[in-house]
Amino acid sequence: MAGGGVIDDYVTGLGRALRGPRGPRLDMITEARDSLLDTAEALQGDGLGREEAERAAVEEFGTVGEIAPGYQEELSIAAGRRLAATLFLTVPLTTVMWSVIWRIFPTAPMAYETSPDWFVPVARGLDILQMLIGVLGGIALFALGRGLRRIGRPRLVTRFLGLLVWAMLPVMLTLSGALMFGSHGPVGFGGYPPGIGMALVSLLFWGLQLYCAFTCLSLTRRAPFPACA
Known part of the structure; x- marks a missing residue:
């Protein structure tokens, strides 16, 4: 399922915020994107519009500032x-x-x-x-x-x-x-x-x-x- 603009923008910002080995970093970003898309798809199935579902998925997932520290710790490891x-x-x-x-x-x-x-x-x-x-x-x-x-x-x-x-x-x-x-x-x-x-x-x-x-x-x-x- 193709991603929309809200999720794509979020994932792009997350990717720019993270530093570390390329392989694990790309895996984390891909995993985050897949999780967001799955959540947005479920919300869309509940009746929300596509953009609204993506925004809700991003809000539920957390801001980049909230998520990035944990990801960055994993990258340092x-x-x-x-x-x-x-x-x-x-x-x-x-x-x-x-x-x-x-x-x-x-x-x-x-x-x-x-x-x-x-x-x-x-x-x-x-x-x-x-x-x-x-x-x-x-x-x-x-x-x-x-x-x-x-x-x-x-x-x-x-x-x-x-x-x-x-x-x-x-x-x-x-x-x-x-x-x-x-x-x-x-x-x-x-x-x-x-x-x-x-x-x-x-x-x-x-x-x-x-x-x-x-x-x-x-x-x-x-x-x-x-x-x-």
């Missing part, structure tokens, strides 16, 4: 869940992929012999850090999923994840840069093409993490939602 899943999957995967690359494409033994003393401790420290971030991502994913009812302020979890990425990524970049450029060890770029490919994959993952973290911080920057009509 969705953004946190997306970042948590990204960390849980990509950060440990990066560690595993580097380990596999070294095993499949080993460098010359001399490369290990000439690497500085700090190379192995830094490499292991980076692996541990990445695994810890992956574990935190998994915990946050559970908290924002099945554990959502047990946490009082899910927005804080979303914000924590965003801050975690922005705090830890420079550390990870520094450690990775030291391993890649600060030594002549097995991950030096010179003479080790597989390392170049893996580095590009790592940069792609980091870019995705930063994008998701920026979204989380943007959605939780101010509490919760400005009133709007």
